[in-house]
Amino acid sequence: MRTISLCTDFGTSDWFVGTMKGVILGINARASIVDITHGIPAGDIRAGAIALKMSYRFFPRRTVHVAVVDPGVGTDRAAIAVRTQNYFFVGPDNGVMSWALASEKVVGTWRLENPKYFLTKISNTFHGRDIFAPVAAHLSIGLPPQKLGPVAGEIVTIPWPGPKLLAGKVQGEIVYIDHFGNAITNIESPLIRNRENCVCEIARPRRIRCRLGSSYAAVPAGQPIAIIGSSGLLEVAVNGYSAARKFGLQVGNIVSVKL
Amino acid sequence: MRTISLCTDFGTSDWFVGTMKGVILGINARASIVDITHGIPAGDIRAGAIALKMSYRFFPRRTVHVAVVDPGVGTDRAAIAVRTQNYFFVGPDNGVMSWALASEKVVGTWRLENPKYFLTKISNTFHGRDIFAPVAAHLSIGLPPQKLGPVAGEIVTIPWPGPKLLAGKVQGEIVYIDHFGNAITNIESPLIRNRENCVCEIARPRRIRCRLGSSYAAVPAGQPIAIIGSSGLLEVAVNGYSAARKFGLQVGNIVSVKL
Amino acid sequence: MRTISLCTDFGTSDWFVGTMKGVILGINARASIVDITHGIPAGDIRAGAIALKMSYRFFPRRTVHVAVVDPGVGTDRAAIAVRTQNYFFVGPDNGVMSWALASEKVVGTWRLENPKYFLTKISNTFHGRDIFAPVAAHLSIGLPPQKLGPVAGEIVTIPWPGPKLLAGKVQGEIVYIDHFGNAITNIESPLIRNRENCVCEIARPRRIRCRLGSSYAAVPAGQPIAIIGSSGLLEVAVNGYSAARKFGLQVGNIVSVKL
Numbered sequence: 029m030r031t032i033s034l035c036t037d038f039g040t041s042d043w044f045v046g047t048m049k050g051v052i053l054g055i056n057a058r059a060s061i062v063d064i065t066h067g068i069p070a071g072d073i074r075a076g077a078i079a080l081k082m083s084y085r086f087f088p089r090r091t092v093h094v095a096v097v098d099p100g101v102g103t104d105r106a107a108i109a110v111r112t113q114n115y116f117f118v119g120p121d122n123g124v125m126s127w128a129l130a131s132e133k134v135v136g137t138w139r140l141e142n143p144k145y146f147l148t149k150i151s152n153t154f155h156g157r158d159i160f161a162p163v164a165a166h167l168s169i170g171l172p173p174q175k176l177g178p179v180a181g182e183i184v185t186i187p188w189p190g191p192k193l194l195a196g197k198v199q200g201e202i203v204y205i206d207h208f209g210n211a212i213t214n215i216e217s218p219l220i221r222n223r224e225n226c227v228c229e230i231a232r233p234r235r236i237r238c239r240l241g242s243s244y245a246a247v248p249a250g251q252p253i254a255i256i257g258s259s260g261l262l263e264v265a266v267n268g269y270s271a272a273r274k275f276g277l278q279v280g281n282i283v284s285v286k287l
Numbered sequence: 288m289r290t291i292s293l294c295t296d297f298g299t300s301d302w303f304v305g306t307m308k309g310v311i312l313g314i315n316a317r318a319s320i321v322d323i324t325h326g327i328p329a330g331d332i333r334a335g336a337i338a339l340k341m342s343y344r345f346f347p348r349r350t351v352h353v354a355v356v357d358p359g360v361g362t363d364r365a366a367i368a369v370r371t372q373n374y375f376f377v378g379p380d381n382g383v384m385s386w387a388l389a390s391e392k393v394v395g396t397w398r399l400e401n402p403k404y405f406l407t408k409i410s411n412t413f414h415g416r417d418i419f420a421p422v423a424a425h426l427s428i429g430l431p432p433q434k435l436g437p438v439a440g441e442i443v444t445i446p447w448p449g450p451k452l453l454a455g456k457v458q459g460e461i462v463y464i465d466h467f468g469n470a471i472t473n474i475e476s477p478l479i480r481n482r483e484n485c486v487c488e489i490a491r492p493r494r495i496r497c498r499l500g501s502s503y504a505a506v507p508a509g510q511p512i513a514i515i516g517s518s519g520l521l522e523v524a525v526n527g528y529s530a531a532r533k534f535g536l537q538v539g540n541i542v543s544v545k546l
Numbered sequence: 547m548r549t550i551s552l553c554t555d556f557g558t559s560d561w562f563v564g565t566m567k568g569v570i571l572g573i574n575a576r577a578s579i580v581d582i583t584h585g586i587p588a589g590d591i592r593a594g595a596i597a598l599k600m601s602y603r604f605f606p607r608r609t610v611h612v613a614v615v616d617p618g619v620g621t622d623r624a625a626i627a628v629r630t631q632n633y634f635f636v637g638p639d640n641g642v643m644s645w646a647l648a649s650e651k652v653v654g655t656w657r658l659e660n661p662k663y664f665l666t667k668i669s670n671t672f673h674g675r676d677i678f679a680p681v682a683a684h685l686s687i688g689l690p691p692q693k694l695g696p697v698a699g700e701i702v703t704i705p706w707p708g709p710k711l712l713a714g715k716v717q718g719e720i721v722y723i724d725h726f727g728n729a730i731t732n733i734e735s736p737l738i739r740n741r742e743n744c745v746c747e748i749a750r751p752r753r754i755r756c757r758l759g760s761s762y763a764a765v766p767a768g769q770p771i772a773i774i775g776s777s778g779l780l781e782v783a784v785n786g787y788s789a790a791r792k793f794g795l796q797v798g799n800i801v802s803v804k805l
Binding site for chain 1: 605
């Protein structure tokens with residue numbers, strides 16, 4: 029019983045994800061397939077990279093993580109498999125797995141070029157089904173990754189947008205807005221040394237000033253609060269409501285924390 | 288092979304649900320994890336309670352049902368596990384499991400206080416991942432619930448909104464609107480004794496009068512019909528359309544049945 | 547370990563799909579259940595038929611495919627199981643499985659009339675739970691389909707809308723719009739003999755003229771392109787955007803390819 033996780037921008041309204049699972053089960057009938065999400069906005073490699081970064085390490089060792097946010101499908105962008113000390117990662121070489129890999133000890137990286145482990149007929153538009161699903165299934169039953177193709181040289185990485193340490197404050201940005209409308213920033217909890225007096229500010233699109241609390245419900249319903257979220261990053265929330273909708277927040281908005 | 292069901296308001300656009308499943312499989316690699324739904328409106332404990340009430344008894348005996356609609360996460364609300372004659376239920380003690388428990392024979396109730404069965408690091412915002420998923424996984428491999436913490440006293444229950452029996456009619460209300468736009472009421476089928484002549488009425492927001500039928504297609508397309516739904520509750524539907532959208536129906540609207 | 551696929555219009559916001567899975571696991575605890583999709587528009591039998599046609603053959607042999615797009619539930623429409631050389635199909639007899647069956651060698655077809663393999667109590671509105679899920683589970687553990695009921699006579703089929711071969715061009719239509727806004731047509735790739743010079747045109751609702759390319763990214767972002775999609779059908783896409791939204795495309799719009 030080996031776990032294969034899937035993280036894509038395929039949505040769930042079509043047959044795409046189900047088809048990938050059918051392909052996997054045809055190769056490894058005992059695979060335990062888990063959806064991380066298929067709700068990554070179409071082509072948004074950074075959102076895919078965040079979803080994978082936040083979730084991958086909660087899976088059992090030896091999980092094969094498949095990440096397919098792939099606007100370059102059908103071009104000459106490479107397809108890769110990466111082995112780390114604990115996991116495999118499979119997907120296009122466009123940076124979607126780079127934020128997860130930044131915390132892992134990489135053991136090896138291979139280009140997916142051996143058609144023996146692909147479906148027989150390869151489309152130009154759906155490598156999730158034709159290449160990534162069968163490769164992941166083969167890895168899950170113990171295929172040595174060396175069989176997949178040649179060692180890859182340097183792979184594509186996206187720089188993680190680190191916060192800036194300025195005089196008396198940390199300046200970061202919103203990196204993700206979740207389903208609840210909470211605005212997750214790139215400010216890591218160790219940067220916030222004085223939690224009792226810290227004030228979090230967003231200047232635009234609308235001014236928000238709030239204190240750091242320990243639960244959404246620590247402020248009255250409808251009030252904003254800063255909180256260390258489940259990934260150890262500062263987030264801005266509104267108790268009982270969507271902070272993003274209430275304040276028009278978007279990825280990229282600047283967030284400051286006065287220390 | 289033990290089943291664990293998940294019912295949450297986490298949505299499926301982020302990595303939250305997948306992460307919970309990763310945690311579960313790290314403890315019980317053979318768990319069969321089923322999503323009841325993750326589409327409960329954010330923080331809507333009553334909608335979560337209905338989803339669980341309507342579905343839990345269709346699962347195999349000894350299924351561990353995990354219900355996480357948890358606006359009080361991070362506050363001092365308790366986390367509990369309940370054993371009934373047939374199932375386990377795990378979640379916050381806020382009433383979300385109370386409508387399911389009302390039909391079950393409860394054997395015992397425990398507070399989740401033993402960190403041995405949690406993830407090592409507990410966030411303030413995601414007990415689904417840090418507490419409820421690992422506890423459910425441990426129960427699914429046979430952990431005696433007594434190990435989880437002390438016996439809980441009385442747990443939070445939400446009163447089920449019973450219909451009123453008035454002269455010549457039953458007066459109930461809409462308790463849920465489903466994906467098809469069917470308006471499910473709290474009027475149970477045994478209350479409708481004279482099915483042939485019964486007339487169902489909604490006065491507001493728009494007047495609807497319809498008869499009881501035995502299939503959506505028993506009336507012409509676009510026409511309203513009352514029907515005993517799959518949970519044994521009267522529902523108001525429109526053949527081929529969303530009754531909720533067509534008539535502006537909402538949870539709480541009053542529904543009368545003339546007997 | 548046998549695979550059961552589910553393709554429905556039930557959505558995922560309610561408890562319907564989870565309940566079907568609970569029923570299946572109660573009969574076959576080792577079933578591997580895969581969602582093809584539950585996002586078929588409510589009652590849209592043709593969309594369900596396409597999703598099944600495009601995906602079913604990627605599943606392991608002996609998969610039981612359950613297709614429930616069933617606006618006639620509760621009427622006297624038949625419920626059927628079909629055995630083909632490679633698969634089982636279970637669902638209402640309304641054509642939803644007919645486009646998949648057109649490519650399969652049918653071995654036998656039975657009407658689901660033996661209540662022994664249903665849930666004890668049958669609702670008028672949710673045969674997915676009460677009939678199709680338990681029948682599929684029984685088939686997945688080896689029940690001979692003959693036990694389910696009498697042999698069915700002719701079953702309902704929907705004609706696949708074939709393209710027309712006119713002087714110097716193929717005229718087809720949009721048959722499906724996917725999550726990315728790509729417009730999938732009924733024009734099969736072998737009909738396009740001269741790929742280098744082929745021009746694809748849509749006259750309405752807005753004029754589009756584009757060439758055939760081999761990847762979405764073969765044209766600049768925002769530009770339309772025709773491409774042979776993953777099912778071997780011509781599709782019209784826009785690099786990085788939704789073609790459907792950009793050009794107001796809908797199922798049924800006429801698409802011509804000059805040869």
